[in-house]
Amino acid sequence: MLPAEELVDTIEERADHLVPPLPHERSKKEQRLVDKALRPNVHMDDQQIDRTLADAARKSPTRRKAGTGPLVSLPLPAAGLRVQPVTTLFNLWTHEALPILPGQVLDEYFHPFLRDHFTNQATQMDTRLIDVLMHVAIRFSAARIDVVSGYRSPKYNLMLRKKGREVARQSQHPEGTAVDFRVRGVPIRTVVKYVRSLRRGGVGYYPRSQFVHSDTGKIRYWTGT
Numbered sequence: 001m002l003p004a005e006e007l008v009d010t011i012e013e014r015a016d017h018l019v020p021p022l023p024h025e026r027s028k029k030e031q032r033l034v035d036k037a038l039r040p041n042v043h044m045d046d047q048q049i050d051r052t053l054a055d056a057a058r059k060s061p062t063r064r065k066a067g068t069g070p071l072v073s074l075p076l077p078a079a080g081l082r083v084q085p086v087t088t089l090f091n092l093w094t095h096e097a098l099p100i101l102p103g104q105v106l107d108e109y110f111h112p113f114l115r116d117h118f119t120n121q122a123t124q125m126d127t128r129l130i131d132v133l134m135h136v137a138i139r140f141s142a143a144r145i146d147v148v149s150g151y152r153s154p155k156y157n158l159m160l161r162k163k164g165r166e167v168a169r170q171s172q173h174p175e176g177t178a179v180d181f182r183v184r185g186v187p188i189r190t191v192v193k194y195v196r197s198l199r200r201g202g203v204g205y206y207p208r209s210q211f212v213h214s215d216t217g218k219i220r221y222w223t224g225t
Contacts, residue, residue: 085099085100085101085143086100086101086102086134086137086138087099087100087133087134087137087142087143087144087145088100088143088144088145089113089133089144089145089147090144090145090146090147091113091114091117091147091150092146092147092148093117094115094117096113098110098113100130100133100134100137106127106130107127110125110127110130111123111124111125113147113150114147114150114151114179115150115151116150116151116152116153116156118152118153118155118156118159119153119155119156121151121153122151123151123176124176125150125151125176125177125179126176126177126216128200128201128216129177129178129179129214129215129216131200132179132195132198132200132214133145133179133181135194135198136181136183136191136194136195139194140183140186140190140191140194142183142184142185142186144183144184145181145182145183146181146182146183146184147179147180147181148180148181148182148209148211149173149178149179149180149211150173150178150179150180151173151174151176152171152173152174153174154174157171157173157174172202172215172216172217177201177215177216177217178202178213178214178215178216178217179213179214179215180206180211180212180213180214181211181212181214182210182211182212188205188206188207188210188211188212189205189207191212192205192212195212195214196221199219200214200216201214201215201216201217201218201219202214202215202217202218202219202220202221202222203215203220203221204221204222204223204224205221205222205223205224206223206224206225207223207225208225209224209225
């Protein structure tokens, strides 16, 4: 038996080796190549998009909840093929990413993903908003859609109004029926024109802030700042 002071704690001795290495940070060129590889090669007109989504809804199982529409569920690829995301939603406030995969049911991820970043509260979002985002992703072959705002708690909505922000008193955001977003590399005016053509609800155009507002309320159009 060796004296206690001469014994070596093997865990402590190996501690430096147990620390995981820092992740490699991609350069701008490497990130562009990755985005290009993940970008789906889809060229479809609006009628083909609607038919594809309708066929997918009939063939794939979906879940419905009271007060919400059916989730878009694209058919799964053949066995042995790599599953590529249709697009990836990126929350500009929380820096969280939500890949949208074919055949994926999103409701359990979609609601917390669009939570209020100020109060960290989530609500039951209207899943018809997924249809709008999916249409936009397919129409513009968008590998990434940046989410500017989703759910806003009444407290946060009131605070923004007091600060003089362009926020409606009866905003759709506290109801969980609206999302603000932009598509990288696509002019906002082009995205707004397409979303309005879907006639899924209200569509706001904010040229200075560079985002599109889409909600599932009454069909109406406006331009803000």
